[in-house]
Amino acid sequence: MALVLKQTLDLLNRSPEFIKANNWRLRVMIGRNSQTSVEVLLQLAEDDSAFVRYAVSRNPNTPQNTAVQAGNPDYFQQLLEEGAVGNNRKQLECLSASHSVKLRQAVASNPNTPRRVMEVLSIDYCPQVRRELARNQKTPERILEVLANDSSACVRVSIAANPKTPRNTKLKLCQDRNRRVQRVAIKYTYSKKW
Incomplete structure (x- = not known):
């Protein structure tokens, strides 16, 4: 893998337009690599993928002002809010492993999140x-x-309020040890006609 990455970096340093022709995962690897030239890092800092920009921002060779701009933590949240990753199951899967609670929350609430990620x-x-x-x-x-x-x-409480929760599960929550859970479960169990 290291040899392939080194050969790719050599090719990139000779022909930077190669950057746009490959998938975002490869560009992330290139953006992370400490041997990537500053010229390539500057190009990757403007990449369409927030993942690539984030990788570039963490590279020690990236100029400071470029790193701050590329590594803006709001990029991932912006992608989610704009729906840019709303239909991309691979990106949702990657984001679900994030250290950011907000990102994992956004993935959990996304209707396109794959079952295995859920x-x-x-x-x-x-x-x-x-x-x-x-x-x-x-x-x-x-x-x-x-x-x-x-x-x-x-x-x-959220399970009790979810209209897709099966009735028998809601009935069980009506007997919950927490009074708030009980109230919500009773409200949503008996207010809807089954």
Whole structure:
């Protein structure tokens, strides 16, 4: 892999237009590599992919003013808000592994998030991420049923309020140990005609 990357860097340093012809994952690897020339890093700093710009911002060879601009942490959030990654399952999968709670929340609430990513997010350490997943009307019933047993009351409240939660799960939440969960479950169980 290192040899391929070195050969790619040599090609890039001779022919920078090669940058636009390859996939974003390769451009991320090039942006991260400490042997990438400043000229190539400057081009990658203007890349369409926020992932590439972020990688460039973390490269020690990137000029400081370019790194600050390229590494703006709001790029990922901006992509999600603009729907730029709304239909791209691969990007959603990558974002679901982010250290940023806000990004994982955004992925959990996205209706296009793949089922396997939802399964991983259902056991996220952060209850806010699990709550967003519980609110998502595209979350599969099986995952909603698992989240109904969550240790966090805010997650169980969201399960109770989700119109896609199965009735038997909502009935179970009517007996929850937390009064708020009970109230919401009763409200959403009996207010809707089944």
